[in-house]
Amino acid sequence: MQMEQLYQEIILDHYRAPHHHGLRDRFQTEVHHVNPTCGDEVTLRVQLSPGADGVPVVDDVSYDSLGCSISQASTSVMTDLAIGVPLPDALATLEEFTRMVTSRGTVEGDEDVLGDGVAFAGVARYPARVKCALLGWMAFKDAASQAVDRTPDLAARG
Amino acid sequence: MTDPQTEQLVRHDPTDVDLARGDDVGYAGPEDQPEHGAVEVLGLDVAAIRADFPILSRTVRDGRPLVYLDSGATSQRPVPVIDAEQEYVTGHHAAVHRGAHQLAEEATDFYEGARARVAEFIGAGRPEEVVFTKNATEALNLVAYSLGNASVQGGRGVHGSRFAVGPGDEILVTEMEHHANLVPWQELCRRTGATLRWFGVTDDFRLDLSGIHELVTPRTKVVAFTHQSNVLGTINPVPLLVEAAHRVGALTVLDACQSVPHAAVDVVALGVDFLAFSGHKMLGPSGVGVLYGRHELLEQMPPFLTGGSMIEQVFMDHSTYAAPPARFEAGVPMTSQAVGLGAAVDYLETVGMKAVADHEAELTGLALQGLSSLRGVRIIGPADTTDRGGAVSFVVDGVHAHDVGQILDDEGVAVRVGHHCAWPLHRRFGIAATVRASFALYNTPAEVDALVAAVAQAQRFFEVA
């Protein structure tokens, strides 16, 4: 495989200038996830709010991370796709992203759902890199579900 | 142990030019290179050796020749090792030490023959000092758990004095250990109330021995350390540490995973009490490792795993245990793997450990030179080959180790990336991950060139050079 297909420009752009980077003060939950095989780490915070129709909305995802281009870029793309979005939709995006990167290359990924996330399709061909691509997403899933559990206001309706 | 001076040195054929970048695959030292057309070079015939390793001629990733520089993780196996396993399995397999039939006898002879060869290879006084384990990790745990068993209240009290540890006692390790020689000691401390202490690592990647008198005291019960760091390549001063440990009556445990495959190791000369290594890093099969233990100690040490094959007598309420090594080999052991390890030892001895060590030192020197000639590449380990083995770890400024490894892989160069099971060591240097190239007797200078070129390619790809 050409390395340009794995490391698409979109990925390198996000890597060099990650979006929504840094830890912000407004958050309900904070998690710390590591990739034990390579030592990559992310500290990630989530702030949810009850949406107008009672469905929780992702207000903010902020993070501080250490890792390879794939994990950094993937976390950056994840924040683009999650912030300002109803939580169930963000989780559906996460499902689709996970389906794509764990498919060993058999699932292209739905661009309508994944946006820039489809650039990570090439990662699926390298099983050793799948964990890198999922590090930030799994941290988000964990933090969001803790936020729902801990915030009665959200749990009742989420 | 074979005297390195008398080991047969394989004559290098100067016409073997295809694998090396020239005719200089003999290793008399970098400043001592033979002239073109030199009649004879002492060293090993790397082309002939490579021909014994079928996997080395395969291609990877769109037809690139494989450049295998990950022997520190696991080595490849030569045909004689594969054949030895096959011969055993197809003609002689049975459960060893059990059964009164001919196959059981033959299988036992193969298994015990392998033990004797391994014992001789490491200079052990007698075969019973060699215990077969699953790998080095199990060998190290065996010692830690046996000490733990000796420390339990109401346990086999007769062993208490020598092996028991408890509150007030200390276990001493180093900051450069593989997790396999760290976590078992953490756990032993947790179970017994003993305290874990460690030697730090200096900025120039050596053990910090400045506090040795505060660290090695009458409270010290075990000093466990690595012979060669699997990350830094640093070779530790075994005699100095063994002497300090023995002066206070502490047991010494040497992790020899990265030394036994690469240089002549003599347990008696080193003076260690226990020594552990894995078969799969020394051209042998996976699933077999070795714990060497001084006989006098193994004889007194309580068992780790218990069950069949390790008993002397069993009653409903208690048992007595067999003499070593059987006491430490509970259950039906791995056999074809042990046989394969015996063949690996034969292979290494035929080449000669002196020739292996010289060859790898040459490759290491070339790698250190080549990599440090690239701007933005930092070697994480000693900069020259003095007291240093062939694990060459490095970081590339601006490119994460995983990304370097990915580009190398695309070029056919197989290396390891990450913390290499030495997370505290990486933390010590404020690094999340490194790239590690590691060598074996079958690697060539041309492969070192391929490594350096691929790292330069990674720098270009990520636009940092």
Ligand SMILES: Cc1ncc(COP(=O)(O)O)c(C=O)c1O
């Ligand atoms: C220095 C060192 N110690 C221990 C080990 C563990 O060996 P194994 O995984 O074969 O038990 C390794 C292998 O990675 C090593 O390099």
